[in-house]
Amino acid sequence: MQEGQLAQRLNKVETSAIRELFKLLGKPGIISFAGGFPDSALFDVAGLQTASQQALAQEPSAALQYGATEGYQPLREQIAQFMQAKGVPTLAAQDLIITTGSQQALDLIGKCLIDEGDKVIVEGPTFLATIQCFRLYGAEVISAPIDAEGMQIDKLEQLIIEHRPKLIYTIPTFGNPSGATLSLERRQRLLALAMRYQVLIVEDDPYGDLYFDAPPPPSLLALSAQIPGSRDFLAHCGSLSKVLSPGLRIGWLIAPPALLAKAVMCKQFSDAHTSTFAQATAAHYLAAGHMPAALAKVRKVYAQRAQVMMQALREELGDAVAFTAPQGGLFLWLRLTGANGKLTDAAELAKRAIEQGVAFVPGAPFFSQNPDPTSLRLSFATVNEEKIREGVRCLAKALA
Incomplete structure (x- = not known):
C-alpha cells in the first residue's frame, strides 16, 4: 500500500515523541524518569489473583462470554459506589459506561462531538495523547495557560469568547505532565463558565x-452537585490504570445522557x-474492599519518592531548574532557568542525559500551541530512592 492511499486525517498527527523516546531505553543501565507508568512492584498481585479466581469460580459464563457494551453490571455498580465515596452523590450504574481504559473514553468523546474544524481548548501543557486524539478527528486544539493552581480561568474565559470551543479538556488534579492541581475556587469558576457559555467540560x-x-479538592463531578445545572455540561473520565493495574484496561465515562448513549453506539x-474477564476481576476486587489499603500503600511510596527527587534536584541542580512541588500524582514538571549560563534547551538536554545514563521527556510535545522548549517532565513513580538520587546526579552531569 502506498502512503497516498491512507486516510488524509492521519496527516494531522504523528507518532508520540514519548513512544519514540522509549526506543532509546533499551540501552543497559539507563535510569528512566520518562514513563508515565505506575510501579509494577506495587501492584496488589495477590488481591487481583484472588479476584480473578473468584470471577472464574463464581460466574465463569459472565466472565468469559461476550458482554454488554455498556459494561459488566456488577462493575458498573462498584464504580458508582467508588465514585460516591469520593463525594459524587446520586450516581447510579446506568449513569456510566465501562471503557477500555480512560483513553477510550476520550476517543469516544472525540468521535461523538468533534467535527472537522471544531475548536477545543486544552491545558498548556496537557496529556499528549489527548492532543493527538482530538486532532485526528479534525479539531483545532487551542492551548490555555496554566500555573501552579491549574488552568488560569480569566484567560480561559477570554479564549472561550474568542473561539467558542466545542469542549474544554482538563486534568484538574495532579495533571500530566504539569503535576498542577486546580484550586477549589477555580473549579467552581470553571463549572460556572461551562454553564454561562454552554460548553462541555471534559474532566x-x-x-x-x-x-x-491531604486529599485534593473535590472533583468537578463532585462539585457539580453544588452548582445546579452544571452536570449537564460535564463529562468525567476515570480509570483504574494508575491506582490498580494498567493491564486490566478498565476505565469509565460519566456524561450527559445524550452523549453517553452515542458513546455506547460508537463503542459497539x-x-x-x-x-468481560477484566471487568469481572475488577468488580470482585472492589467488592472485596481491597482498594483503600492498596491506595494507602502507593500514596506513601510515591510521596516519599517525590520528596527524594525534589531534594536531589535542589542539591544537584540548584537554581538551574525551577519547579512547583506537586501534591500528588506521578510527575514533576521542570523549567530550565539558564542560571549560570546552563543549558535551556530541554530537547538537547534529553540527548545529553541519555549519554549520561538517564532518560526524561522534554516538555515541548505536551503543548498544542507555543511549546516551551525549556520545560521537561520527570516521573518518580517507577524508580527507587537510590536510583532517583543517582539519576538526578546523572542529569546534573548532562547539564554541566
Missing part, C-alpha cells in the same frame, strides 16, 4: 486518588465491549 481524573498528604462499532 480527566486518572491521578486524583494518588495524593500525598469499535470493540463491542471491554474485556
Whole structure:
C-alpha cells in the first residue's frame, strides 16, 4: 500500500515523541524518569489473583462470554459506589459506561462531538495523547495557560469568547505532565463558565486518588452537585490504570445522557465491549474492599519518592531548574532557568542525559500551541530512592 492511499486525517498527527523516546531505553543501565507508568512492584498481585479466581469460580459464563457494551453490571455498580465515596452523590450504574481504559473514553468523546474544524481548548501543557486524539478527528486544539493552581480561568474565559470551543479538556488534579492541581475556587469558576457559555467540560481524573498528604479538592463531578445545572455540561473520565493495574484496561465515562448513549453506539462499532474477564476481576476486587489499603500503600511510596527527587534536584541542580512541588500524582514538571549560563534547551538536554545514563521527556510535545522548549517532565513513580538520587546526579552531569 502506498502512503497516498491512507486516510488524509492521519496527516494531522504523528507518532508520540514519548513512544519514540522509549526506543532509546533499551540501552543497559539507563535510569528512566520518562514513563508515565505506575510501579509494577506495587501492584496488589495477590488481591487481583484472588479476584480473578473468584470471577472464574463464581460466574465463569459472565466472565468469559461476550458482554454488554455498556459494561459488566456488577462493575458498573462498584464504580458508582467508588465514585460516591469520593463525594459524587446520586450516581447510579446506568449513569456510566465501562471503557477500555480512560483513553477510550476520550476517543469516544472525540468521535461523538468533534467535527472537522471544531475548536477545543486544552491545558498548556496537557496529556499528549489527548492532543493527538482530538486532532485526528479534525479539531483545532487551542492551548490555555496554566500555573501552579491549574488552568488560569480569566484567560480561559477570554479564549472561550474568542473561539467558542466545542469542549474544554482538563486534568484538574495532579495533571500530566504539569503535576498542577486546580484550586477549589477555580473549579467552581470553571463549572460556572461551562454553564454561562454552554460548553462541555471534559474532566480527566486518572491521578486524583494518588495524593500525598491531604486529599485534593473535590472533583468537578463532585462539585457539580453544588452548582445546579452544571452536570449537564460535564463529562468525567476515570480509570483504574494508575491506582490498580494498567493491564486490566478498565476505565469509565460519566456524561450527559445524550452523549453517553452515542458513546455506547460508537463503542459497539469499535470493540463491542471491554474485556468481560477484566471487568469481572475488577468488580470482585472492589467488592472485596481491597482498594483503600492498596491506595494507602502507593500514596506513601510515591510521596516519599517525590520528596527524594525534589531534594536531589535542589542539591544537584540548584537554581538551574525551577519547579512547583506537586501534591500528588506521578510527575514533576521542570523549567530550565539558564542560571549560570546552563543549558535551556530541554530537547538537547534529553540527548545529553541519555549519554549520561538517564532518560526524561522534554516538555515541548505536551503543548498544542507555543511549546516551551525549556520545560521537561520527570516521573518518580517507577524508580527507587537510590536510583532517583543517582539519576538526578546523572542529569546534573548532562547539564554541566
